[in-house]
Amino acid sequence: MSTEQMIQTVHAYIDRLSHGTAEQIVALYADGASVEDPIGAPVRTTREELIEFYSIMTNLDSRAATLNWVRAAGDTAVFEFTLVTGTAGMSFEITPVDIMVFDDEGKIASMRAVWAQEDLTQL
Template identity: 65%
Template sequence: MTADQQASTLSDKISATVEAYISHLTSGTADDLADLFAEGATVEDPIGAPVRSTRDELVEFYGIITGMESRNATLKWTRIAGDTAVFEFTLVTGNSEMKFEITPIDIMVFDENGKIASMRAVWESSDLKQL
């Protein structure tokens, strides 16, 4: 396999993982989301928040989102270079009485298997909008 073929394969894996991430934010479980991460992966969401680095911490973190009465994530754009993806998406969560929208930009680094090795989310509290 040439270097270009290997890069294409990793790029394809990364693209599939990003798509699965967005899909799981909409209709998956916290475990589904945690399964996208490599062993020992780190999550800093948002940047400056305490870093989560265990599966239990990831499941707890994503459980907040997956526990919402309603949620819908929509991918806006993705850029992939080497082992890194940067993408923007909109996430609307809430219940019948109140909904919130946020549009973060995530920076993810991936291992050779297309698993997320690190994720950093770029957003701040003023980006969270009540609908």
Template identity: 65%
Template sequence: MTADQQVDLSEKISTAVTAYITALNSGTAEEIADLYADGATVEDPIGAPLRTTRDELVEFYGIITGMPHREATVAWTKIAGDTAVFEFTLVTGTDDAKFTITPVDIMVFDENGKVTSMRAVWNPSDLEQI
């Protein structure tokens, strides 16, 4: 990969991470699934069964996008090669019960800037009711 290709991929990755957070805030499960390449895997959290189909991704993200309250904010992002690592806080829930979690996501991308794998670093004790 040339330096120019690397810069281009880094820009695509940065754009995809921003789109992911935006979609967590106000998008649909389908829009989030569109950020993934065909055959991508999601392991959220690490150790959970892999989600490997678009239908599984839409079902998974539909839990978040179906919440009446959701707000995701990025703390930091690092991009190197084909990989982005970022920490964000996600607050979800209803008016009666809200939860917060701060995972670290590790995403690997293809040359088109589509996610080929996502692994979320968190455990159930990180989920807090607020």
């Protein structure tokens, strides 16, 4: 697990948030990985829960994610991205900071997202 590999996976994650299916996003996760998004929400731990979670977003009319910055060290990457989604003629923007811990094979072992309700704005 090099810093480069983690950063590549973060780029793949952001790309799939814009263009991928829920299954393609979840394929970046290790088996048994956990997702807490936002931190404080119930932790999702099964493949089915992860796919259900990302399907909420992939089922929207439009979505576009942009990576603002990424930092990585050891087994962990931290990055900020802006996600613009469109549904029912309205557009929303949110800018989370995600914390990803990786396993030895370079798969995402856990993701915890830092954002609050007030970070979600209607455009």
